[in-house]
Amino acid sequence: MLKYSRQGTVLTVMLEGELDQNSSQVVREELDNLIEDTRIRHLTLDMRNLTFMDSSGIGVIIGRYRTLARRGGGVSVTGESAHIRRVMKLTGLYTILDNGRGEASSL
């Protein structure tokens, strides 16, 4: 089960371990259950304990972004490792994240 906390319309979820094609199926389902409540508009993914992510994780993030963008919200990430940042930067993910502009310009 994913650890999470909620403050108003913002849901913060802790991602732990490795996010690949195998684990992404469970993470996707759990995130979708958590954001089922339509009052949630912003999702923050805390990646400080995420040790590995490939492009399967990018698909998970983009899918949740689409759901929340329809509500006028979005997704941000925090605590990502340098390598995960490279994967996300390569795929252009920072351009759609809430923290996109600052992160992208500093890289």
Add this chain to the structure above:
Amino acid sequence: MNIRKNHMRLCFDSKSANESFARVAVSAFMSQLSPTLEEINDVKTAVSEAVTNAIVHGYKDESGEVVIDASLWDDGRVIIDVSDTGCGIDDISQAMTPFFTSQPEMERAGMGFAVMQTFMDDVRVTSRPGQGTSVFMVKRVKGSAK
């Protein structure tokens, strides 16, 4: 002429649960070249993408075997070949186009080959429809101890 220092072959069922095992096994094998943490992560990510492609696209979640051949060379190269005997790729250049995915409903980002090409020094794909696909990748390990 370059000399091959070591070689290993890994064969495993096309199950997503083996993705982690595959990338960790290859990264442990290449540790003989004293790579940096960044180089290890580069190879782990590229292997993960290639193995995922074999399982998800090559076999489309049907049973089959994925084979990884990895070799270490005296000039610091690690050469990795990830192959399957799955359905093959009809149009390789289309498959390698960033953001192209044959399974949009699966939320695939379509960035697997782009990730491989970014993190490895050379990536070549050969495929025959109905017979399988081989992804040949080279990483030049500069390493921390050299």
